[in-house]
Amino acid sequence: LLTMNLDTIGLMSCNPAIGGLGKGQLVKEVDALGGEMAKAIDKTAIQFRRLNTKKGPAVQSSRAQADRESYRLYMKYVLENQSGLDIKQALVNNLLLKDISSSSESNLAQRRVWGVETSIGERFLGECVIITPGTFLEGIIHIGLKHFSGGRMGGFSSIQLAHNLRDLGFRLDRFKTGTCPRLDGKSINFSSLTSQKGDSHPIPFSFSTEGIEQSSVPCYITYTNVITHQ
Known part of the structure; x- marks a missing residue:
């Protein structure tokens, strides 16, 4: 994980x-x-x-x-x-794919995932990859009229992985949440x-x-x- x-x-x-x-x-x-x-x-x-x-x-x-x-x-x-x-702290940037067809035309349907690559170049290999991005894929935080990159308050946004998935042909949709303010009791x-x-x-x-x-x-x-x- x-x-x-x-x-x-x-x-x-x-x-x-x-x-x-x-x-x-x-x-x-x-x-x-x-x-x-x-x-x-x-x-x-x-x-x-x-x-x-x-x-x-x-x-x-x-x-x-x-x-x-x-x-x-x-x-x-x-x-x-x-x-x-096993739990590791890492920012995943890219999926690792390999061709499973001998055809000269390589598309997503003819490729198979075999792991992921992190932001510091580490590779974790596996027969399948499950992505649970929540609000972090190209996440943007809006506070009033201000906005900035972030998966949630105090958290990074996963930008490179979003770009990688889009380059592979996946469609990414936007989801909006409305977070209630944190108040001092x-x-x-x-x-x-x-x-x-x-x-x-x-x-x-x-x-x-x-x-x-x-x-x-x-x-x-x-x-x-x-x-x-x-």
Whole structure:
């Protein structure tokens, strides 16, 4: 496993929440297939809420707010202790391909991947390559009217790999996320906000979790106004 920063494995870039309408079912499916996401949120959530409880069970779903730091550390620990998995810190720049056809015309359909090359020239070889770029391929961060290159705040953008994939004939699309601002809790007057408590008997995401041990932390609701938009 190659990652740009060993210390940010599992870092939640956007709203630190798992589940919700539609996505909650996906988390359950990942868990059924042996994935770690459901177990991680069950261990690190600060609040669980069952959504649409006034409606029928077909449209109900679970959502949990996570402690970003605890979730990151949990995922990092799991990966570092996974048998048979080697983790390296590296920026991948290029896919390594080889021809599998004797034809003089070499196109992508007649070539096969056999590894990757990093920004410092290291080569890691393998019979297949799985790319999980998230928001990092030619990522751009927008703050107000300002914008700059970055996969997320404080993280590099993977520019060369995007160019390499495009040169190989792959189509790259743009995906947009809207990240909520990070606020200093000491600067907030919580008495003027609406408190939203979690469920008293939270339902775990993972089928293997017997119960939630950590205590719940209330969330607080705010509303936008004309001054905010200005």
